[in-house]
Amino acid sequence: MMTDIQTILPVAIVLSSLIPGLLIFSLKESQHRLRITLNLAGVFSKLLLVGWMLHGVSQGQQFSFSITFLPGADLILQGDALSLQFVALSSVLWLATTIYAIGYLEGSAFRSRFFGYFSLCVSATVGLALAGNLVTFLVFYELLTLATFPLVVHRGTDAAIRAGKVYLAYTVSGGVLVLMGVALLHALAGTPDFIPGGYLSPVVDQHQAGLTLAFVLMVLGLGVKAALLPVHGWLPQAMVAPAPVSALLHAVAVVKAGAFGIIRLVYDVYGIETLSILQLTQGLMILAAATIIYGSIRALQQTEIKKRLAYSTVSQVSYITLGVAMLGPIAAIGALVHLVHQGLMKITLFFCAGNFAETLNIHHIREMNGLGQRMPLTMAAFTVGALGMIGVPPIAGFISKWYLGLGALETGQPWILWVFVGSGLLNAAYFLPLLYRGWFAKPAVEWAAHPQARRPASVWNETHWMLLWPTLFTALLAIVTGILAGSDFSPLAWAQLIVAREFAP
Amino acid sequence: MMLDWWHIPLIPLLFWLLMMRWPSVSNWIWLAPLPGLFLLWHGPANIELPMLWPGAALGIDSPVNHYFLLLSIVLWSIASLFASVKQRNDVHRLRFWSFWLWSMTGNLLLVIALDPASFYVGFTLMSLAAYGLVAHQPGPLPRQAGRLYLQLAVLGEMLIYAGLILRVHETGGLLSFSDWQQPIGWLTAVCLLTGFGLKAGFWPLHLWLPLAHPVAPTAASAVLSGAMLKAGILGIWQFIPADTPTTVALGPVVFFIGLFGAFYAVVAGLLQQQAKTVLAFSSVSQMGYLLMIIAMFWMTGDATSSLIILLAMYGLHHAVAKAALFMGAGLASSRRLSPWHWGLMTLPALALAGLPLTTGASVKYLFKDAVSDSMFALSLPLLSIGSMATALLLIRALLLMKQSQQNISKNAGAPEAVALSSWLVLSLAPIVIPLMVDEFRHQLTQTMQLQALTGLLWPIILATVIAAIVSRLSLKTSFKAKLFAGRWLSLRLRYCLIHFPVPEWVIRLKLDGWRKVERSINKFSSVGTLPITIGLTFLMMLSWTMLF
Amino acid sequence: MNAALVSMVVPFFAAMLVLMWRPRQQSWLVIVASIVSLLAAVMALLSVIDSGPQSLNLGGWESPLAIRFQLMPVNALLIVTTAVIHLIVVCFAASSHHCQPIKQAFWPLALLLHGSLVALWLSMDLFNWYVTLELLGLAAVALVTLAGQKALRAALDYLLLSLFASLTYLLGVVMLYGQYGTLDIALLATLTEADRVTQTALLLISAGLMLKAALWPLHLWLPAAHSSAPTPVSALLSALVVKAPLFILWLLWSRVAPSELAVPMGFWLALLGGGALLIGGWSACRTPHLKTLVAYSTVAQLGYGLLALGLLLHWQLNDLQAALWLFVVAHAMAKTSMFLAAGEIQAATGKKRLNSLRGMTLTMPVALFAFAVAGGSLIGLPPSGGFIAKWLLIQPMLIEPAYWPWALLVIIATLLSAAYVFRVVSQGFRQSSVSATASEHGKSAQWLALLPAILVWLMALFSEPLLQLMDVFSA
Structure with a gap:
């Protein structure tokens, strides 16, 4: 009986969002109650299943499911510690975002289409996290691209279509590069399951050029989603999407899919040994460092809230890449924990931006003056997110920066510490003015006189509760994961567990 | 329920939550830091909190943080009382109190932190929340002062972060101040010194201080001057180990930076036109003395050294006296003061200048003692001149306060009772503390010898004389350029960052010109499908036959 | 074997029945015939899997004289594909109301096309192929003319070029016959030598076949003919008819031609394949018309077939056969879906241009979805049939660093195909100016258009048996 569950659980986790998604497609626009029920059923069943699996994996159980697919490369879904870090993150944030999206899209058109694709996206993300080998990863990676596109162009305006095309141009190109990389590795060494320490060391002497090319292809391809420097251009463009999409997908799922892929590639495909023989990570480190600084400077120059957040994502996601590229256990903890922390903080920021836009039609930074009086709770959540991004303790971001900085020194790359310092300064430079405007600046029009923004009776009614509560929830999580970093249930503890398994001799 | 160390930073937060629900709680915020006193009394065991960030441990392990906790509690409590009156009619008082409480939380946490991460948590919280206090009042000046404060605070944060990480790495991952005796690297030391120095505000890292103090609310x-500057000093004390090759080498440099700063700030302060600015420069000058104490300690590194006590005492002394003066300046600029008020006002000023029977006398005496024992004995005469300079600066401050009385309206009443009494407590503290605290009392008896007395008194008398002469001459100078330098730099920095030229990396295909060519090709091939295709077939055949 | 013959004969009989008898419910008759043909094809496939390749000599004569039919796994698969697609197209034609006017003539011609295609797959000698090709070509041209006046010019070009191609083909066949005295592939394979005559003959035959298959650069007739034809016809032509010459080309060069000739020829074929991929893809990205885009996509996708065939010959790698035929099958399915969806959309809007697709996600979601899903397979997104084929194609390219430029070609081709597919799909998401609502109209036709697209994605799940089938064959 136990073995059955261990086979079925990974599939069940993917299906728990896929099936509601497919059912939602068939619903009429007016059946909103049924749609909400389906959505929430999916969300909670997924959370339940993920919780089950988390428990199992922490006990050392193996979860694996496979069907035949390509010669020598089955489709494998498996749950290990690393995949669960990502699965748990996406499931929890899916909960928040689903509620947010229900509130956000209340009364607008195309909701069945939206929620259908939204669920598909989450399924693809989860599948990608649970993928047990490169080919399976590739399958879900491409599916994620496809399922996100309709969400980017959801509004159907000319700007949205243009952004959608840019998005596709980047992600499909990236997908093709990944495909080539996977195929090349398959040709050189087959496609065994992911294994800590990688599986390429036997062929490294024979195929140095091939492995190098494959790494470059894969990193470039994954780099598109992870928004690495020369190929990050889609992310700011994709900000035309509705706020929940920007929040969950562009800040979390899609970019993390890229970063997660790089983690898998480095730790479970190539392995640290092989990579140090091939000497490939120095380049990746420099690229990631350049992205961190570049993204921050670009963020500083944006005048739109969402654009600024988008460039901030460009910068922040590269922390993960940088941490992975350093190839040290402490840096790895930093990278893995930042995967979660950045997600929590960035989703909060995007929720807040959505709240501003939805409640008061505020899109530009200059319109944020005095927002703290009108929407104190959202502004407080925004403050938490922004400070966390800078790395202010005790918010989650500090914990990641702590381990990343220590990792940089441990692996003998002290210059990276200065990259973090510079990025912290730039982060402060582009986030703090927003906080200043929100809390200290005088609003252009008194809120009381504002036509659509009459101050509500209670603080808790500053905006629709379905928009407010997810925002506060994620902000709270960002603080709690930072303060209680040392507890057994924190992302940090789990990251340490992963690293202990990955770096085990 | 027993109080424990970890309750200390939580109680202000509890107050904050209560205040968000019931705004009138803000009248009782002065109670928030007081439980700490109980802990100081009882001194429960230090605790470790493995649930929190790496290495978290709280408690008291030396006289320095013992006294610093005391001074923080006293200052925050009394200043809260003072502010509860002053901010009563403020529109944004909830915002003020929020930042106040957050900053208090941070300050209390950092003082009882026994590990670098907790210290950093508290320090950052305090530093950033204090921005809300600096920039609280409307208008361009607070905004500019706030911007500069924040820029330097963030720069300091990042330097501390770098230094912290470097230090943790140097010590091999140890996370407790008591284990941090390994040699420190140059880079680490400079990062930490600069990072904390930006908060401690000694020369040349004081840029924000003279701008921020005059515009912030009095409390x-x-x-800021009493407790938060000390946090910077405490940071340097805790993070940088004494008696390592680096610190021994760095000691003289730092000593002379402190010494120079102590004089420089007096000169700069004498040229100011506003009482609070002058007081701010006095703080810069006093921080120079604290820095000298640390530098001397670095050279010896003796765990039983009197320098440790001296640092603790000096911190307490300066904190209460300077806070009293600031509050006095605040009162003087808004309320009509009677002569006995003025008498009370001079007390902390004289204490700072080292008047016998006050805390100032004790610390000055000990300080001279320490310097004469150290390798810097030659600079001893300078210290007396320093005392005189301090006295001169404070006289200038008092005169400016007196002047500001002329600007206030006739119908401004006497100070409010609560504000007055809180100020009274602080002003009297320089005399009361020596009666209550053993260390001070011990020194006090020694200062009562004749030689010591004259040594302490002549600078004050000389300063009074000079002041009298100068005020007759009524020298009018303005030295505002210095103040604007910081402001200008901060604006310039902002401009440069926003206009930093970075490429956009967007690839655009320009196909409009190509379109025409394409059309003609399409037209040609659709009209001539038959001949082209047949021609191509032959061509292919021909070329293949030739090629093979 | 008998099952395969049934699959071939049933369409012919049905065609005659329709022509002579003219029953009232023609569509049912045609559908039943297609189903029967499909069942027979499946049985043939099963029997091949069971007992391996089989051959049959018509009339009981021995080899040089007889008409020989051979059933191998690959043509069994092609027969099944043909039958499936034919069935779907026929059902579509029956259910889609805008096909109403052409039905009378469409049924017999489509059945004729089906029958001759199956005959072509089963044949194994050059003359048989000539006959079936002629039948196929005539039926195809006739089908194109059903679209009426506007398609006449394209049909005429098609007809003339088809005849010209038949002539070159015939010339080559005659030369081979003169040299070796036989037209049977199996016999020729043992006889051929790498001399000048053989070479010229093979090149002549190839040129003719390439013209018929619209392989680049001899493709100019295809976009016009395929886009102006009626929707079900476009689907049949693009999905099936152009594959027939490719099949002959493959057998000719891999069996008949001696390897001294095949190796250099392979290189050229692969180059032409690359040209097709790039130019065809580019044209598809640029054309303003929906059906022309789909037609250009056929030109481009045939490039994959040619590339696989060329590299197979050039490197003498039998593994690539699986890639080649999976491409053909996957493309056939996907293209059927695309043409049916595009045709349905075009019929609904009454406009040819791409920008008439605005708001299609609301008004015709299923058709647009079908187009997108089929497009995914053309791009080669996993897990689809197109992906499996591409995967098999690039595997050998990647092993040797010297072969990597070919992989680069595939990358660019993939990007181009993604570009034209999403060009269409993104139009569908554009907000329409008129507030339209989903029409119940033509629902079944839309679902039928989706069916082959789903089949091609399901192929990925059955890739293992498919590949085993190919392995049996190459072994």
Whole structure:
């Protein structure tokens, strides 16, 4: 009986969002109650299943499911510690975002289409996290691209279509590069399951050029989603999407899919040994460092809230890449924990931006003056997110920066510490003015006189509760994961567990 | 329920939550830091909190943080009382109190932190929340002062972060101050010194201080100058180990930076036109003395050294006296003061200048003692001149306060009772503390010898004389350029960052010109499908036959 | 074997029945015939899997004289594909109301096309192929003319070029016959030598076949003919008819031609394949018309077939056969879906241009979805049939660093195909100016258009048996 569950659980986790998604497609626009029920059923069943699996994996159980697919490369879904870090993150944030999206899209058109694709996206993300080998990863990676596109162009305006095309141009190109990389590795060494320490060391002497090319292809391809420097251009463009999409997908799922892929590639495909023989990570480190600084400077120059957040994502996601590229256990903890922390903080920021836009039609930074009086709770959540991004303790971001900085020194790359310092300064430079405007600046029009923004009776009614509560929830999580970093249930503890398994001799 | 160390930073937060629900709680915020006193009394065991960030441990392990906790509690409590009156009619008082409480939380946490991460948590919280206090009042000046404060605070944060990480790495991952005796690297030391120095505000890292103090609400200036500057000093003390090759080498440099700063700030301060600015420069000058104490300690590194006590005492002494002066300046600029008020006002000023029977006398005496024991004995005469300079600066401050009385309206009443009494407590503290605290009392008896007395008194008398002469001459100078330098730099920095030229990396295909060519090709091939295709077939055949 | 013959004969009989008898419910008759043909094809496939390749000599004569039919796994698969697609197209034609006017003539011609295609797959000698090709070509041209006046010019070009191609083909066949005295592939394979005559003959035959298959650069007739034809016809032509010459080309060069000739020829074929991929893809990206885009996509996708065939010959790698035929099958399915969806959309809007697709996600979601899903397979997104084929194609390219430029070609081709597919799909998401609502109209036709697209994605799940089938064959 136990073995059955261990086979079925990974599939069940993917299906728990896929099936509601497919059912939602068939619903009429007016059946909103049924749609909400389906959505929430999916969300909670997924959370339940993920919780089950988390428990199992922490006990050392193996979860694996496979069907035949390509010669020598089955489709494998498996749950290990690393995949669960990502699965748990996406499931929890899916909960928040689903509620947010229900509130956000209340009364607008195309909701069945939206929620259908939204669920598909989450399924693809989860599948990608649970993928047990490169080919399976590739399958879900491409599916994620496809399922996100309709969400980017959801509004159907000319700007949205243009952004959608840019998005596709980047992600499909990236997908093709990944495909080539996977195929090349398959040709050189087959496609065994992911294994800590990688599986390429036997062929490294024979195929140095091939492995190098494959790494470059894969990193470039994954780099598109992870928004690495020369190929990050889609992310700011994709900000035309509705706020929940920007929040969950562009800040979390899609970019993390890229970063997660790089983690898998480095730790479970190539392995640290092989990579140090091939000497490939120095380049990746420099690229990631350049992205961190570049993204921050670009963020500083944006005048739109969402654009600024988008460039901030460009910068922040590269922390993960940088941490992975350093190839040290402490840096790895930093990278893995930042995967979660950045997600929590960035989703909060995007929720807040959505709240501003939805409640008061505020899109530009200059319109944020005095927002703290009108929407104190959202502004407080925004403050938490922004400070966390800078790395202010005790918010989650500090914990990641702590381990990343220590990792940089441990692996003998002290210059990276200065990259973090510079990025912290730039982060402060582009986030703090927003906080200043929100809390200290005088609003252009008194809120009381504002036509659509009459101050509500209670603080808790500053905006629709379905928009407010997810925002506060994620902000709270960002603080709690930072303060209680040392507890057994924190992302940090789990990251340490992963690293202990990955770096085990 | 027993109080424990970890309750200390939580109680202000509890107050904050209560205040968000019932705004009138803000009248009782002065109670928030007081439980700490109970802990100081009882001194429960230090605790470790493995649930929190790496290495978290709280408690008291030396006289320095013992006294610093005391001074923080006293200052925050009294300043809260003072502010509860002053901010009563403020529109944004909830915002003020929020930042106040957050900053208090941070300050209390950092003082009882026994590990670098907790210290950093508290320090950052305090530093950033204090921005809300500096920039609280409307208008361009607070905004500019706030911007500069924040820029330097963030720069300091990042330098501390770098230094912290470097230090943790150097010590091999140890996370407790008591284990941090390994040699420190140059880079680490400079990062930490600069990072904390930006908060401690000694020369040349004082840029924000003279801008921020005059524009902040009075109570905020009092805690800024009294408690938060000390946090910077405490940071340097805790993070940088004494008696390592680096610190021994760095000691003289730092000593002379402190010494120079102590004089420089007096000169700069004498040229100012505003009482609070002058007081701010006095703080810069006093921080120079604290820095000298640390530098001397670095050279010896003796765990039983009197320098440790001296640092603790000097911190307490300066904190209460300077806070009293700031509050006095605040009162003087808004309320009509009677002569006995003025008498009370001179007390902390004289204490700072080292008047016998006050805390100032004790610390000055000990300080001279320490210097004459150290390798810097030659600079001893300078210290007396320093005392005189301090006295001169404070006289200048008092005169400016007196002047500001002329600007206030006739119908401004006497100070409010609560504000007055809180100020009274602080002003009297320089005399009361020596009666209550053993260390001070011990020194006090020694200062009562004749030689010591004259040594302490002549600078004050000389300063009074000079002041009298100069005020007759009524020298009018303006030295504002210096103040604007910081402001200008901060604006310039902002401009440069926003206009930093970075490429956009967007690839655009320009196909409009190509379109025409394409059309003609399409037209040609659709009209001539038959001949082209047949021609191509032959061509292919021909070329293949030739090629093979 | 008998099952395969049934699959071939049933369409012919049905065609005659329709022509002579003219029953009232023609569509049912045609559908039943297609189903029967499909069942027979499946049985043939099963029997091949069971007992391996089989051959049959018509009339009981021995080899040089007889008409020989051979059933191998690959043509069994092609027969099944043909039958499936034919069935779907026929059902579509029956259910889609805008096909109403052409039905009378469409049924017999489509059945004729089906029958001759199956005959072509089963044949194994050059003359048989000539006959079936002629039948196929005539039926195809006739089908194109059903679209009426506007398609006449394209049909005429098609007809003339088809005849010209038949002539070159015939010339080559005659030369081979003169040299070796036989037209049977199996016999020729043992006889051929790498001399000048053989070479010229093979090149002549190839040129003719390439013209018929619209392989680049001899493709100019295809976009016009395929886009102006009626929707079900476009689907049949693009999905099936152009594959027939490719099949002959493959057998000719891999069996008949001696390897001294095949190796250099392979290189050229692969180059032409690359040209097709790039130019065809580019044209598809640029054309303003929906059906022309789909037609250009056929030109481009045939490039994959040619590339696989060329590299197979050039490197003498039998593994690539699986890639080649999976491409053909996957493309056939996907293209059927695309043409049916595009045709349905075009019929609904009454406009040819791409920008008439605005708001299609609301008004015709299923058709647009079908187009997108089929497009995914053309791009080669996993897990689809197109992906499996591409995967098999690039595997050998990647092993040797010297072969990597070919992989680069595939990358660019993939990007181009993604570009034209999403060009269409993104139009569908554009907000329409008129507030339209989903029409119940033509629902079944839309679902039928989706069916082959789903089949091609399901192929990925059955890739293992498919590949085993190919392995049996190459072994």
